[in-house]
Amino acid sequence: MGLFGYIIQNPGRVLEKLYEHIIIFGISWAVAVLIGIVISIMVSRPGVKPRVTDTVVGITSAAQSVPSIAVIAVVFLFTGIGMVPAIIALFLYSLVPIIFNASSAFKTIDPALKEAARGMGMSSRQILWKVEIPLIIPQLFSGIRTAATINIGTTTIASAVGAGGLGELIFIGLRLINTSQIFAGAFPAALLAIFIDILLSRLERRITSEGVLMDIEKHSLAH
Amino acid sequence: MAIELIHAEKTYGSITAVKDLSLTIPDNQITILIGPSGCGKTTTMKMINGLIPKTGGDIMINGVSVDEWDPIQLRRNIGYIIQEIGLFPHYTIFDNIAIVPRLLRWEEKRIKQRVLDLLDLVNLDPGEFTYKFPSQLSGGQRQRVGVARGLASDPDIVLMDEPFGAIDPINREKIQDSFLEIQKEIQKTIVFVTHDIHEAIKLGDNLAILDEGSLVQFDTTYNVVNNPETPLVEDLLGADRAFKGLALLRVKDYMKNDFLSLAKSTASEEALKQMELRQSKFAFIVDGRNRKLQGYVTVKSLKHRSAGSLEQLCKPTEAIQPFATLLDAMTKLFSMGLTTLPVVDDRGILIGVIGMKTILKQIEQMAVLGIEGD
Ligand SMILES: Nc1ncnc2c1ncn2[C@@H]1O[C@H](COP(=O)(O)OP(=O)(O)O)[C@@H](O)[C@H]1O
Ligand SMILES: [Mg+2]
Numbered sequence: 001m002g003l004f005g006y007i008i009q010n011p012g013r014v015l016e017k018l019y020e021h022i023i024i025f026g027i028s029w030a031v032a033v034l035i036g037i038v039i040s041i042m043v044s045r046p047g048v049k050p051r052v053t054d055t056v057v058g059i060t061s062a063a064q065s066v067p068s069i070a071v072i073a074v075v076f077l078f079t080g081i082g083m084v085p086a087i088i089a090l091f092l093y094s095l096v097p098i099i100f101n102a103s104s105a106f107k108t109i110d111p112a113l114k115e116a117a118r119g120m121g122m123s124s125r126q127i128l129w130k131v132e133i134p135l136i137i138p139q140l141f142s143g144i145r146t147a148a149t150i151n152i153g154t155t156t157i158a159s160a161v162g163a164g165g166l167g168e169l170i171f172i173g174l175r176l177i178n179t180s181q182i183f184a185g186a187f188p189a190a191l192l193a194i195f196i197d198i199l200l201s202r203l204e205r206r207i208t209s210e211g212v213l214m215d216i217e218k219h220s221l222a223h
Numbered sequence: 224m225a226i227e228l229i230h231a232e233k234t235y236g237s238i239t240a241v242k243d244l245s246l247t248i249p250d251n252q253i254t255i256l257i258g259p260s261g262c263g264k265t266t267t268m269k270m271i272n273g274l275i276p277k278t279g280g281d282i283m284i285n286g287v288s289v290d291e292w293d294p295i296q297l298r299r300n301i302g303y304i305i306q307e308i309g310l311f312p313h314y315t316i317f318d319n320i321a322i323v324p325r326l327l328r329w330e331e332k333r334i335k336q337r338v339l340d341l342l343d344l345v346n347l348d349p350g351e352f353t354y355k356f357p358s359q360l361s362g363g364q365r366q367r368v369g370v371a372r373g374l375a376s377d378p379d380i381v382l383m384d385e386p387f388g389a390i391d392p393i394n395r396e397k398i399q400d401s402f403l404e405i406q407k408e409i410q411k412t413i414v415f416v417t418h419d420i421h422e423a424i425k426l427g428d429n430l431a432i433l434d435e436g437s438l439v440q441f442d443t444t445y446n447v448v449n450n451p452e453t454p455l456v457e458d459l460l461g462a463d464r465a466f467k468g469l470a471l472l473r474v475k476d477y478m479k480n481d482f483l484s485l486a487k488s489t490a491s492e493e494a495l496k497q498m499e500l501r502q503s504k505f506a507f508i509v510d511g512r513n514r515k516l517q518g519y520v521t522v523k524s525l526k527h528r529s530a531g532s533l534e535q536l537c538k539p540t541e542a543i544q545p546f547a548t549l550l551d552a553m554t555k556l557f558s559m560g561l562t563t564l565p566v567v568d569d570r571g572i573l574i575g576v577i578g579m580k581t582i583l584k585q586i587e588q589m590a591v592l593g594i595e596g597d
Pocket of ligand 2: 266
């Protein structure tokens with residue numbers, strides 16, 4: 001029996017676990033993207049003290065090195081087992097790179113741009129949508145993509161708290177020392193991660209202004 | 224008047240950035256705000272377009288207090304150009320210039336025409352630059368785009384805060400020259416901040432000198448240069464140093480021959496006609512036979528007493544010789560209170576004129592080249 005044996009013999013079960021995986025990842029990640037962006041916008045408004053923004057960037061920067069399993073374990077302690085605790089834990093964990101990247105990107109926007117925008121009579125909302133967001137796209141996407149990749153990987157661990165997903169196949173496979181079953185969990189998870197990342201990179205390229213790319217290139221050449 | 228500051232004031236806690244500033248900015252001219260760093264130039268500018276709320280006094284824009292203007296509308300009606308330019312890196316040159324017209328919801332067709340006209344105005348080939356991004360332009364080109372963007376909605380008022388400060392000296396000269404040409408065409412009411420006295424003298428119709436938030440002197444550039452009212456203004460002008468440099472230059476190398484001279488026998492009606500034809504406010508009177516300088520007449524004096532010969536109206540004048548220095552010429556110009564001095568050779572024959580403008584230009588250039596030395 002080859003590596004693909006388990007997949008060939010149990011396509012329905014693999015698909016079911018893949019589906020669960022996508023649900024856990026999809027919900028926790030999408031909500032994290034949304035809320036992460038909102039939080040980043042809120043802490044980077046002109047009225048907010050720089051100290052607050054710095055604190056948020058600092059905390060998220062430090063939080064990135066917390067192992068995912070620890071987050072899952074802590075959430076599991078408070079909420080018990082199942083899919084919902086897993087989604088909550090993964091949401092929290094995905095939030096970190098998104099907020100870190102987006103809020104530090106907001107912080108590094110050249111103040112002269114905002115100054116010029118205000119001086120030309122753009123409202124705060126127009127400055128956010130027409131100047132700030134387009135400029136942070138590359139860094140924002142770097143956060144979103146990191147979150148997606150980590151999230152898909154960590155979702156396999158979430159199976160340990162009874163969330164389901166492809167991790168289940170891996171854990172059972174490990175216990176039975178069944179390589180093909182381990183593979184049946186690991187391979188689709190890896191494919192999913194690669195697929196999502198390609199999709200996001202396409203989307204990123206599509207919505208990033210050519211001028212922003214040139215600007216980044218120019219600055220990286222200068223350093 | 225488009226801009227009027229009435230006892231305007233800005234305090235930050237105990238710091239007074241701008242103190243009791245009253246200033247009526249002449250329309251359709253370039254008024255320079257100049258003074259040492261931190262004297263309140265930028266603060267003054269930003270109070271005009273409401274980027275910084277004033278804490279006292281009033282500022283009237285087209286007769287309406289800035290307090291009554293909707294700040295967003297006010298800013299869309301005032302051009303704003305800063306040293307850092309602040310071009311949007313994610314916008315093409317076209318889109319950058321189109322920002323304010325789009326905020327004002329102009330039709331795309333009108334915007335397109337306007338952007339192309341503006342690129343033309345600032346000497347950037349529309350064919351080459353329209354769809355480039357800011358990062359593909361040189362500093363000087365970017366600043367030209369910045370100027371175009373500031374003028375995009377054809378505002379009556381344009382505020383420029385050290386717009387050419389970050390450009391290298393050679394390109395700065397060029398962009399200043401083009402800017403003067405542009406202003407000749409567009410005749411905007413421009414408030415221009417600089418800390419560079421040479422730029423101020425070159426570009427300004429009027430100079431407002433600020434120190435520690437207060438107005439020290441406000442007058443035409445010519446009057447400020449001729450009559451600095453305080454030691455600070457004198458220092459700022461660096462008069463002593465620049466004047467020393469003038470002593471190195473000979474009148475003969477800078478004199479012009481675009482003067483009007485009339486024989487003393489000319490009838491006064493004929494003289495008036497010629498002066499009006501040449502748009503000259505005065506004419507030099509020479510001896511018809513040997514071209515020796517006799518003096519000068521003004522249009523005013525001729526109109527006053529239309530009858531009579533030129534000889535009777537002729538006023539004596541100082542003259543200078545070709546090998547005298549520009550410093551000598553300047554001293555004589557000051558003592559005469561005139562703008563132009565006749566140049567005569569050693570036989571007293573009128574051979575040219577030397578003007579205040581020429582001398583000021585030299586002062587400016589020497590400072591740029593550093594000839595005045597120390
Ligand atoms: N936000 C601020 N808080 C306190 N002081 C300020 C602030 N902005 C400017 N100032 C002070 O106001 C004075 C004038 O500043 P500014 O108008 O920027 O000077 P400049 O003539 O160099 O453009 C300076 O002394 C500066 O330190
Ligand atoms: Mg300043």
